[in-house]
Amino acid sequence: MALTAEQSGRLAGLLREHGERITLRWTEIVAAQMRGRLSHAELLRQVQDLHRIMIAFGDQGLVDLADEGGGELRAELAELSRGRARQGLSATETAISVFALKDVLLETLEVAGGTEALRDYVAYSALIDQMGLFTFESYVRTRESLIADQAEQLLELSTPVVKLWEGVVAVPLVGTLDSARAQVVMERLLQTLVDTGSPYAIIDITGVPAVDTQVAQHILKTVVAARLMGADCIISGIRPQIAQTIVALGIEFGDIATKASLADALRHVLRSTGVEMGRRARRGQ
Amino acid sequence: MTVGVDLGQPQTQEVRADEDVVRVRQLVRAVAVAVKLSLVDQTKLVTAASELARNTLVYGGGGTVDVMTADNGRRRGVRIVFADSGPGIADLDLALTDGYTTGGGLGLGLSGARRLVDEFEIDTAAGQGTRITVTKWSR
Numbered sequence: 118m119a120l121t122a123e124q125s126g127r128l129a130g131l132l133r134e135h136g137e138r139i140t141l142r143w144t145e146i147v148a149a150q151m152r153g154r155l156s157h158a159e160l161l162r163q164v165q166d167l168h169r170i171m172i173a174f175g176d177q178g179l180v181d182l183a184d185e186g187g188g189e190l191r192a193e194l195a196e197l198s199r200g201r202a203r204q205g206l207s208a209t210e211t212a213i214s215v216f217a218l219k220d221v222l223l224e225t226l227e228v229a230g231g232t233e234a235l236r237d238y239v240a241y242s243a244l245i246d247q248m249g250l251f252t253f254e255s256y257v258r259t260r261e262s263l264i265a266d267q268a269e270q271l272l273e274l275s276t277p278v279v280k281l282w283e284g285v286v287a288v289p290l291v292g293t294l295d296s297a298r299a300q301v302v303m304e305r306l307l308q309t310l311v312d313t314g315s316p317y318a319i320i321d322i323t324g325v326p327a328v329d330t331q332v333a334q335h336i337l338k339t340v341v342a343a344r345l346m347g348a349d350c351i352i353s354g355i356r357p358q359i360a361q362t363i364v365a366l367g368i369e370f371g372d373i374a375t376k377a378s379l380a381d382a383l384r385h386v387l388r389s390t391g392v393e394m395g396r397r398a399r400r401g402q
Numbered sequence: 403m404t405v406g407v408d409l410g411q412p413q414t415q416e417v418r419a420d421e422d423v424v425r426v427r428q429l430v431r432a433v434a435v436a437v438k439l440s441l442v443d444q445t446k447l448v449t450a451a452s453e454l455a456r457n458t459l460v461y462g463g464g465g466t467v468d469v470m471t472a473d474n475g476r477r478r479g480v481r482i483v484f485a486d487s488g489p490g491i492a493d494l495d496l497a498l499t500d501g502y503t504t505g506g507g508l509g510l511g512l513s514g515a516r517r518l519v520d521e522f523e524i525d526t527a528a529g530q531g532t533r534i535t536v537t538k539w540s541r
Contacts, residue, residue, distance in 0.1 A: 293424050327427060327445060329452040330508045358445035365446060366453075366514030367500050 120240045122178035128241055129175025132168060135225050140164050142224065146217040150210055163214070167193055182247045194248055198255035202263065211256045215249045276302045278309040285317045285386050286310065287379065289354075291324030299335035303342055310348050317390075318343050319382045323354030333368045340373055351375070353382035412470035417458050417486075426455040426467050430482060433469050437478045439540050447480060447538045450518035453511035454484045454534055460505055462486025462532055472537055479520070479539035487531035494524065 120128075132139060144161045151160070170193050179186050194215070201211040222241055226234045276298060281287045286309050288302055306318060320336060322328065328336075340350040353376040355363075363370075376382040413433070415426050430451040434444040451467070458465045465486030472481040491497045498516065503509035516522045521537040 295420055295424075326431075327448045327452055329449045329456075330510045330514060331452075331456060334508050358442040361442050362445050362449045362518065365517045366449065367510045367517070368508065368514070 120180040120244050122180055124237055124240045125175045125178050125180050125244075127175075127237060128244075129172045131222070131225060132172050132175065136168065139221050139225060140168050142221045143168070143217055146220055147214050150213045150217075151206075154206065155204070160214075163197060167197070167214075180244075182244065182251055190248070191251060194252050195255040198252045199259045202256050202259035208253055208256050212249050212253050215245060215252050219245050272298060272301055276305055278305045280309075280313060280315070281319065281383055282387065284313075284315045284390065285319065285383065286313060286315045287319040287321055287382075289321045289324060289379075292326075294325055294332045294335055296331075296335070299332075299339070302335075303339045306339060307342060307346060310343060310346055316348055317351070317386045318348050319351045319353055319379065319386070321354040321379045321382070322352065322359070323356070323379070325354075325359075328359050328363060328368075330366060330368060333363070333366075333370075337370070337373075349374075349386075351382045351385060353377070353379045412468045415467045415469070416464075417455050417467055418464045420459070423452060423455045423459060426469075427452050429467075429469050430480065433471065433480050434538070437471055437480055437540060439480065439538060443538055443541070446518040447482075447536075450515040450536060450538075451482055453515040454482075454536070457511055458484045458486045458488075458532075462488030464488075465531075472539075474539070477539045477541075479537050481535065481537045484534045484536075485531070486533075490528050490530045490532055491524075491526045492528040494526065 140161065144157065144164045147160050147164065148155075148157055170190050174187060174190050177186050181187065182191060197214060198211050201214070219242055222245075223238060226238050276288070276290075278286055278288050286306070288306050290302065292298075294302070306320075309315070310318060320339065322336070325332060336352060340352070343350045351374045352370065355375055355377055374382075374385060376385060413429055415429055416422060417426065427448050431444060431448050434447050439447065451469075455467055458467065463486060465484065465488070468483040468485075470481050470483075472479045496502055498513050499509075500513050501509040515536070519536040519538050521535075523535040524532070525534075526532040
């Protein structure tokens, strides 16, 4: 049963008349659900804000949260949801902040009594349900944007280009190499080659669980691009199971140097640049 | 990441986006570990599944992947069925030729996947979708 303009006005009156009792009781119910994760003072402030804006909403005789005049209420609810989502609270803990008002209103109306009370309560409930759903939607939207942000951060985090030696940079690849990451890796590597003027790049695939044709193609393209810029590329971290899989798949790395470990790759580069490598620290001596 | 596997039931994974190919790989790896395939065989099977799931997505326009355990009385293994209702493959011999591709890849996915598994069945016709069943047995 939808709210009428008259009922909306009555709701505002009710909220105003029992203002303090309602906000205190409302805060109490919400606080019980939060189990101390948000301070009482903070909850009270939120509830008071919401209470004030709902009175303004009712005074205008608005009947639908989606109404043009409901902008302030929507903004307040969205703000509340964003805060809860960012603090890592659950969707239930967010929605309860709104739904708790139902309990409070019921208690208040029981005291007031009257034949209209039930009809009013059902109408108020419809508005509160609408507010609850809106809160839930805002919550989900915030969480989705958080996840998208994290995915992007992960993409940046997971593709470092490190300098191993004078003139030698390395890209340790970890995890799944999809097209988006392959693109980031290639850009980073090529930029680092320019910035450092390194003639050697090592792509280490120790942390890539499966090398299929798509991954291989991405790596090959990166190597070709690096070569076009005058750098020599070595692929390292080819474990036995990966080697056998690559052979069975029929992927050919052509004349690209490949090594079993990053240490082998570095030794290969240093040797070809003429750096003398001491072997004095042999075991047992 | 560990994926809980119920070995009694075939596990189905929809393939609609790139992330689903990753899910297929994780599911196949979990089942392969559960039936105790060797590390090399796990890697081969996961790679084959990755190729075929991507084909389902790219050429078949999406479909489903069913992963189940198999038992031939002597050995246990993993069986995977890739099904799509895409355009199908008109010339199978050509599609299974190394280096042949219509999509800009290396042209090794289908032929390579066949070499990575023990049994490979393909059921397709132009306009009829494609259904590929592969099996890898433990040694």
